[in-house]
Amino acid sequence: MRPGPVIDAVSEPFWRAVATGKLELTYCPTCRLFTHPPRARCGNNCRGDLEWREVSGRGVVWAVTVPRREWVPGFDRAVPFGLFVVELDEQDGLLMPSDCDLETALGLQVGQPVEVCFEAHDGYTLPQFRPVSGPTEVAR
Amino acid sequence: MTRRREVAVVGWAHSDLVTDGDFDIAGSCEWAINAALESAGVSADQVDGLATYPRPGFAGARVDGVNAVGVATVLERMDFPAITWFCEAETGMVAASIVEAAHAIQSGTCDIVVVWRAMALAPGRYGVAAPGHAHGDAAFTTPYGATALLPWHALAYSRYRSIASGSEADLGRLVIDVHGAAARNSVAAYLKRPTSIEEYLTSPYVCDPLRRFDCDRPVAGSAAIVLAATSTRPANERLAIIAGAAQNVPAPTAHLHPVLGNQFARGRAVSDRLWKLTGESPSTISVAELYDGFAPTAFYWIEALGFCDRGQAGPWYTAADRKVPVNTSGGSLGEGRLHGLGHFIEGAKQVSGRAGERQIADCRTAAITIGSPLINGGAFVLRTD
Numbered sequence: 001m002r003p004g005p006v007i008d009a010v011s012e013p014f015w016r017a018v019a020t021g022k023l024e025l026t027y028c029p030t031c032r033l034f035t036h037p038p039r040a041r042c043g044n045n046c047r048g049d050l051e052w053r054e055v056s057g058r059g060v061v062w063a064v065t066v067p068r069r070e071w072v073p074g075f076d077r078a079v080p081f082g083l084f085v086v087e088l089d090e091q092d093g094l095l096m097p098s099d100c101d102l103e104t105a106l107g108l109q110v111g112q113p114v115e116v117c118f119e120a121h122d123g124y125t126l127p128q129f130r131p132v133s134g135p136t137e138v139a140r
Numbered sequence: 141m142t143r144r145r146e147v148a149v150v151g152w153a154h155s156d157l158v159t160d161g162d163f164d165i166a167g168s169c170e171w172a173i174n175a176a177l178e179s180a181g182v183s184a185d186q187v188d189g190l191a192t193y194p195r196p197g198f199a200g201a202r203v204d205g206v207n208a209v210g211v212a213t214v215l216e217r218m219d220f221p222a223i224t225w226f227c228e229a230e231t232g233m234v235a236a237s238i239v240e241a242a243h244a245i246q247s248g249t250c251d252i253v254v255v256w257r258a259m260a261l262a263p264g265r266y267g268v269a270a271p272g273h274a275h276g277d278a279a280f281t282t283p284y285g286a287t288a289l290l291p292w293h294a295l296a297y298s299r300y301r302s303i304a305s306g307s308e309a310d311l312g313r314l315v316i317d318v319h320g321a322a323a324r325n326s327v328a329a330y331l332k333r334p335t336s337i338e339e340y341l342t343s344p345y346v347c348d349p350l351r352r353f354d355c356d357r358p359v360a361g362s363a364a365i366v367l368a369a370t371s372t373r374p375a376n377e378r379l380a381i382i383a384g385a386a387q388n389v390p391a392p393t394a395h396l397h398p399v400l401g402n403q404f405a406r407g408r409a410v411s412d413r414l415w416k417l418t419g420e421s422p423s424t425i426s427v428a429e430l431y432d433g434f435a436p437t438a439f440y441w442i443e444a445l446g447f448c449d450r451g452q453a454g455p456w457y458t459a460a461d462r463k464v465p466v467n468t469s470g471g472s473l474g475e476g477r478l479h480g481l482g483h484f485i486e487g488a489k490q491v492s493g494r495a496g497e498r499q500i501a502d503c504r505t506a507a508i509t510i511g512s513p514l515i516n517g518g519a520f521v522l523r524t525d
Contacts, residue, residue, distance in 0.1 A: 002283050002285070003274050003283060003287070004283060005279030005282075006274055006275045006276075007279065008276070008279075011280075035393065035394050036280070036394065036396065037276075037279070037280045039394055043392055043394060044392075044393060062299060063295040063299040063302070063400075064298055065347050065349070066348040067285065067290075067291050067347050068345055068346055068347060068348075069346060071268055071285070071287060071288035072268075072282070072287050072288070073268065075285040083285060083286055083291055083295070085299075085396065093402075095396045096280070096396065097280070097281055097286050097396065099285055110299070110302035111302070121283075124283075126283055
């Protein structure tokens with residue numbers, strides 16, 4: 001079992017979108033910056049209202065680790081497994097996590113292209129990232 | 141208007157630091173406070189302020205006398221008849237309580253303040269997440285098995301390694317060195333110590349690329365310091381004066397996790413304030429006592445404080461002509477986790493010329509950091525006249 005997300009008023013559009021296979025994040029049309037995790041207002045400078053905007057779901061591996069001890073009791077991947085962070089193509093520092101099996105994790109390199117996929121769970125859909133299929137140049 | 145008074149660190153002590161077994165945390169704290177007063181040459185009836193960082197050193201509720209020692213617990217056990225002020229800053233680590241105590245003395249509210257940090261061992265394994273659902277920002281991380289602190293620090297280090305010069309052996313050099321320093325530190329906890337780079341590089345990962353030896357060791361124990369207005373001290377005493385302190389303030393924008401922010405930029409903001417406040421700079425610092433809850437944090441601080449550029453801590457640290465000693469008492473990695481108060485005490489010992497066999501020649505200034513550049517703590521300069 002995964003500890004499922006508690007969906008609240010601010011985050012509800014995110015979870016509604018991923019359930020339909022879309023990745024949408026909060027965006028400030030004034031600052032032209034995404035904010036994630038979602039916020040109601042822009043924290044960059046303008047403090048204005050944010051809107052929801054779909055992103056491509058493409059990005060690169062920003063960092064990767066392999067947890068080798070169990071830190072989340074009952075988590076449905078046994079340790080060791082892969083945990084990585086993706087920087088989305090839309091913006092520097094716009095980060096989302098993903099987990100994967102150990103073999104995939106050991107093959108991941110920082111800078112490698114990945115794309116979003118959607119994983120169905122009991123009561124919610126979880127966005128995950130996978131290496132872009134087909135032969136790719138590994139950028140470092 | 142009253143002239144701002146100077147504040148010095150005039151006494152300190154560690155209790156025994158232990159890594160297992162039953163432990164009387166309140167007794168250890170009382171012992172450390174008494175020993176710190178003796179080291180300062182101050183009696184309990186001269187103390188007019190008490191301050192601590194009271195949170196347990198692990199997730200869970202604070203239970204005074206069991207996993208924490210607050211001011212009330214100290215006052216139940218010890219006589220401080222002149223107390224007029226106290227502080228239990230719950231965030232900002234012990235740095236916040238030290239800063240508040242210094243402010244209390246500078247403003248004339250207090251003359252002499254005791255500050256302590258008491259640590260208990262977690263009842264279970266460290267860093268295990270509480271069961272249940274993920275609220276708020278954790279809704280975007282916990283479902284991936286990414287709740288505990290250690291994986292986030294490992295991801296931060298993975299990122300750092302991808303942009304940094306040098307190799308992981310550079311960090312291993314620091315780890316070996318601090319354990320060597322701790323072996324010359326009579327208060328250090330008894331830990332398994334790596335002794336060679338080969339041993340470090342073949343040691344197991346806990347959360348790649350963090351190795352077990354990159355993680356500080358939880359201990360039960362206490363440390364205490366005595367801060368005093370310099371006007372209360374003999375004129376000829378060599379004093380470790382708090383030249384200035386800069387706090388880490390929370391980041392203004394949302395992050396997936398705080399430690400995935402920009403260690404360098406956020407840390408530079410702290411150090412810029414520190415150098416401006418104190419008039420010191422990396423080139424005038426005699427010794428650096430840098431927080432190392434995870435070993436890479438010391439590297440982040442080396443860069444953030446400006447000893448070298450971003451990504452250059454490894455080559456800087458391992459350079460044969462490096463002039464600034466780092467973590468001379470072993471830091472949290474080698475001495476045991478006192479959440480930065482151990483670093484502060486070592487800086488005070490060095491600057492006041494009371495570091496014994498570890499004393500650095502002509503040590504005039506110490507830069508001390510508590511917490512990581514991205515977790516709310518702070519940085520200090522101690523200086524002697």
